[in-house]
Amino acid sequence: MRLVAPETVTFTESGFCPGCGHGLAVRLIAEVMEEMGLSEKLLTIVDVACGSLNIDSWRFDTIMAAHGRPIATAVGVKKVRPENPVMAYIGDGAAYSIGLAETMHTALRNDNVVTVVINNSLYGMTGGQCAPTSLPGQITTSTPRGKDTKKAGMPFRVEEAFTGFDIAYLARGSMADARGMIQSKKYLQKAFEKHMNGEGFCLVELLSACPTNLNITPVKSVERIKNDMIPYFPLGEFKDKKEEE
Amino acid sequence: MAKVLLKGNEALAEAALAAGCRFYSGYPITPQTEILEYLSWRMEDVGGEFIQAESELAGINMVLGAAAAGARALTTSSGPGFSLKQEGISYLVAADLPAVIVDVMRIGTGLGDISQGQGDYWQLTRGGGHGDYRTLVLAPDSVQENADMMAEAFDLAEKYRHPVLIASDAAIGQMIEAVEIPEFIEHDIDKFDWTIKGCKKGTEQRKIQNIYYTHPDYETYLADKYAEMEEQEQRYENIQVEDAELVLVAYGISSRVCREAVEAARAEGLKLGLIRPVTLWPFPVKAFEEAKAAKAFLTVEMNILGQMVDDVKLATCGKYPVDHYGSIFEIPEYDGIIEKAKEMLKKGEV
Ligand SMILES: Cc1ncc(C[n+]2csc(CCOP(=O)(O)OP(=O)(O)O)c2C)c(N)n1
Ligand code: SF4
Ligand SMILES: [Mg+2]
Numbered sequence: 001m002r003l004v005a006p007e008t009v010t011f012t013e014s015g016f017c018p019g020c021g022h023g024l025a026v027r028l029i030a031e032v033m034e035e036m037g038l039s040e041k042l043l044t045i046v047d048v049a050c051g052s053l054n055i056d057s058w059r060f061d062t063i064m065a066a067h068g069r070p071i072a073t074a075v076g077v078k079k080v081r082p083e084n085p086v087m088a089y090i091g092d093g094a095a096y097s098i099g100l101a102e103t104m105h106t107a108l109r110n111d112n113v114v115t116v117v118i119n120n121s122l123y124g125m126t127g128g129q130c131a132p133t134s135l136p137g138q139i140t141t142s143t144p145r146g147k148d149t150k151k152a153g154m155p156f157r158v159e160e161a162f163t164g165f166d167i168a169y170l171a172r173g174s175m176a177d178a179r180g181m182i183q184s185k186k187y188l189q190k191a192f193e194k195h196m197n198g199e200g201f202c203l204v205e206l207l208s209a210c211p212t213n214l215n216i217t218p219v220k221s222v223e224r225i226k227n228d229m230i231p232y233f234p235l236g237e238f239k240d241k242k243e244e245e
Numbered sequence: 246m247a248k249v250l251l252k253g254n255e256a257l258a259e260a261a262l263a264a265g266c267r268f269y270s271g272y273p274i275t276p277q278t279e280i281l282e283y284l285s286w287r288m289e290d291v292g293g294e295f296i297q298a299e300s301e302l303a304g305i306n307m308v309l310g311a312a313a314a315g316a317r318a319l320t321t322s323s324g325p326g327f328s329l330k331q332e333g334i335s336y337l338v339a340a341d342l343p344a345v346i347v348d349v350m351r352i353g354t355g356l357g358d359i360s361q362g363q364g365d366y367w368q369l370t371r372g373g374g375h376g377d378y379r380t381l382v383l384a385p386d387s388v389q390e391n392a393d394m395m396a397e398a399f400d401l402a403e404k405y406r407h408p409v410l411i412a413s414d415a416a417i418g419q420m421i422e423a424v425e426i427p428e429f430i431e432h433d434i435d436k437f438d439w440t441i442k443g444c445k446k447g448t449e450q451r452k453i454q455n456i457y458y459t460h461p462d463y464e465t466y467l468a469d470k471y472a473e474m475e476e477q478e479q480r481y482e483n484i485q486v487e488d489a490e491l492v493l494v495a496y497g498i499s500s501r502v503c504r505e506a507v508e509a510a511r512a513e514g515l516k517l518g519l520i521r522p523v524t525l526w527p528f529p530v531k532a533f534e535e536a537k538a539a540k541a542f543l544t545v546e547m548n549i550l551g552q553m554v555d556d557v558k559l560a561t562c563g564k565y566p567v568d569h570y571g572s573i574f575e576i577p578e579y580d581g582i583i584e585k586a587k588e589m590l591k592k593g594e595v
Binding site: 007039040041042043045052055059060061062063064065066069072073074075076077078079080081084101102104105 | 267268270294298300302303304306308309310311313314315316318332333336340434441442443444446450451452453454455
């Protein structure tokens, strides 16, 4: 882990809660960009959810797009500026619920954009409602008696839905500890390498903490990632097109 | 360039390319589909990007990205699909982004039907999405205007950094007329500094977001922006309005019938005139100054509720009777219009 943050991380006006996974992701992405020499080229599209705070947390040209639509917006950007790296940065609600059609069809077309999904197993921005990724029995503000999978279904696992598509890359990392983050950073790096090679759609999901809405301490919410989330959301690379060929 | 025979939708599509548009994303819906189909091959020919999006939602948000990246970006739809674009249009407005959105109007509410209609006037002119906004709306009445308005729409969109809507309809979109496509111009995606292109070290980061968060004087900026559009961009065509006793007000396909009505009525001694709004918003209030002899006004629209009546009443400060001649299953007939005009003039009310 590096000790000094890249100069593209500003954080001056960042409003992330203590222990939030979003802040860590900003840092990792900025490091990868710096190390790959892409800092001055990256164009990012963030969702209006908690990730929207990134617009003031990093110094990349950024669009704040409608809830669930950043991937579509990223496709528009990439078509106009094919030389630039283009990344959509969104939450699990945006990617797998309201914007699932956009996520799916961008994958189906294998459009050359990087998508980073922050999976915190709930709707963070709106105060912690149930998401398609909420775990069985999870207490949320819209499942006060626990998520009933008979009604809401089992949590959405991106690898089950997307590995059938002809996409370039699909991986899931964790933001629970240093080891997880070092691995996650490698996934991000690989995604951007493939992106710059024009290989197509790359999605990296990062398991993240939202202590505020889980109403637990940052330390506990990190333990929750390890004990509750990872068993259901396994880490690793699920699609790596070049290696398969 | 020589004149060619083209469908209205195709002329619009070709003229968009001539205006430097190099990004299109849309979704099929009658009666606008020819625009999508035409651009599916023609965009490639001129080196642009065409995407048949998975939905109108995706389409408009792709346009937002392309516009933020500096392209002249276009999307087109009709009725139900145009409704799905409203959230995106609201976001374009909020972020001060230029783009052109075409509504080839079809008839009716809900699914409605595929024949021509003018039922989207309120949605077009009041800001069809959520929030506190309006958009410039141009209303072509011919295949030639479909072509001529594309460059104008992109210029206006860039001048104000604001989306511009084109209110076409099934009749204008489907009819074939001789048309001269304007000269091709080059558009430079780096023309403006505000477009995202990558943030060089030591320079200011570009943020495309609701300017509400960032503008130091948001209220004044917006009030001035809309006031300027209202003052500067009213467009209209007045036909024998000066001495008209009764003035018809109609745009698009209905205005073509009204031209005939004016001519036929005058042949039998009835002084009709026509105000044709070319911009639906800003509504051309200035056009009404010429109506010095008018005793009443009659809007002719392909809808039942007379959606333009309120705007005419406002433009005439409520001083005159304003009625509506509506026809939804067929394009209105000019003799019906003349009859209605006579009735209005005969009634003691005028
Ligand atoms: C069309 C629309 N519906 C709902 C909302 C409200 N909203 C904003 S963010 C959000 C959920 C965010 O959850 P997620 O995408 O998982 O991001 P997180 O905040 O958890 O990172 C919702 C429902 C909105 N802004 N727009
Ligand atoms: S509410 Fe949750 S996701 Fe949002 S900033 Fe706070 S910790 Fe992060
Ligand atoms: Mg979330």
